[in-house]
Amino acid sequence: MEMKQVSDNCFAVLIEKNRVCDANSGLINLAGGVVIDTQSDLAHARQMIEMFSKVWPAMPKRVVNTHEDADHVWGNQLFEGAEIIGHRSLPERMKHVANPEEMQKLMHDVANESTRQKLQALHPGLVAAGQQLLEDYNFDGIKLVLPTTLFDARYELNLDGTEVHLIYVGPCHQVGDTIIHVPKEGVVFAGDVLFRLCTPMGWVGTYEKWFHCLDLIIQLNPKVIVPGHGPLCGIEGATEMKAYLQYLRDESKKCFNDGLPSLEAAKRIEFGPYGEWRAPARLYMNVERAYREFRSEPPDAPWNTPATFDAIYEVAKAKGIEVEY
Numbered sequence: 001m002e003m004k005q006v007s008d009n010c011f012a013v014l015i016e017k018n019r020v021c022d023a024n025s026g027l028i029n030l031a032g033g034v035v036i037d038t039q040s041d042l043a044h045a046r047q048m049i050e051m052f053s054k055v056w057p058a059m060p061k062r063v064v065n066t067h068e069d070a071d072h073v074w075g076n077q078l079f080e081g082a083e084i085i086g087h088r089s090l091p092e093r094m095k096h097v098a099n100p101e102e103m104q105k106l107m108h109d110v111a112n113e114s115t116r117q118k119l120q121a122l123h124p125g126l127v128a129a130g131q132q133l134l135e136d137y138n139f140d141g142i143k144l145v146l147p148t149t150l151f152d153a154r155y156e157l158n159l160d161g162t163e164v165h166l167i168y169v170g171p172c173h174q175v176g177d178t179i180i181h182v183p184k185e186g187v188v189f190a191g192d193v194l195f196r197l198c199t200p201m202g203w204v205g206t207y208e209k210w211f212h213c214l215d216l217i218i219q220l221n222p223k224v225i226v227p228g229h230g231p232l233c234g235i236e237g238a239t240e241m242k243a244y245l246q247y248l249r250d251e252s253k254k255c256f257n258d259g260l261p262s263l264e265a266a267k268r269i270e271f272g273p274y275g276e277w278r279a280p281a282r283l284y285m286n287v288e289r290a291y292r293e294f295r296s297e298p299p300d301a302p303w304n305t306p307a308t309f310d311a312i313y314e315v316a317k318a319k320g321i322e323v324e325y
């Protein structure tokens with residue numbers, strides 16, 4: 001984990017490994033401070049607080065959650081008394097997709113030899129993902145703390161004269177996707193609508209929405225983008241993400257027209273220039289999302305998470321690459 005100053009008053013905490021759950025956080029160090037996303041577990045949240053505390057005068061008054069995923073909200077409880085801001089969908093969605101008890105049970109099952117063996121036989125991919133997470137994370141003690149200041153399309157903050165725009169862009173990667181734009185400083189905190197140098201994992205939403213959101217970021221023309229995952233970038237990060245998604249959708253369409261199931265398609269589609277990105281086998285999720293659209297299924301059709309992690313595992317094995325999430 002490292003802290004970087006990205007403009008006069010904006011900072012980022014970045015997790016260099018850039019694997020699943022390695023989410024970035026942001027800080028706008030004005031008017032008592034605004035923290036953007038709170039890390040995946042309490043140890044990482046504390047480390048983030050420690051890093052930001054080198055530049056802020058006191059614990060921040062506000063927290064923004066860019067969306068409902070666990071890796072962006074599970075440190076919320078450490079910001080006692082802070083106003084937590086998020087899209088109106090977040091409280092219900094967080095209860096659904098960021099239930100800490102489910103993750104705690106999985107981690108204990110993976111850590112325990114006998115339960116791990118049973119689970120391994122059923123879901124090798126889920127176990128592999130769990131083992132990877134155990135290297136860096138401990139989800140014990142997490143309690144879900146929900147946003148209380150909710151908005152629909154847009155929410156604006158005025159921080160000592162600096163405007164901050166929270167713009168709802170979902171659902172493209174998740175239901176509650178929000179980007180945070182600080183026009184005066186040329187900064188966008190993109191949350192998970194932008195994965196940088198790692199393969200995007202999209203859950204709820206459509207390709208079209210995601211393209212529109214990336215176009216919006218390009219149009220805002222920030223000097224710096226803090227992605228939800230991966231290193232800082234400029235608008236080339238948004239351009240490359242869009243090119244990746246377009247490539248994936250086009251390749252998926254060819255396989256769909258050939259009658260291949262999505263898992264077989266994911267094994268067949270070449271990584272192309274994106275093979276250097278972290279966890280390239282996660283492309284399965286993007287293929288599956290494209291297939292859902294080709295089949296006219298609703299964008300919020302639920303995922304079978306164990307089966308999804310197993311499919312990524314199978315793609316990595318078929319491609320002869322390291323299993324990585």
Ligand SMILES: [Zn+2]
Nearest residue numbers: 023071192228
């Ligand atoms: Zn994330």
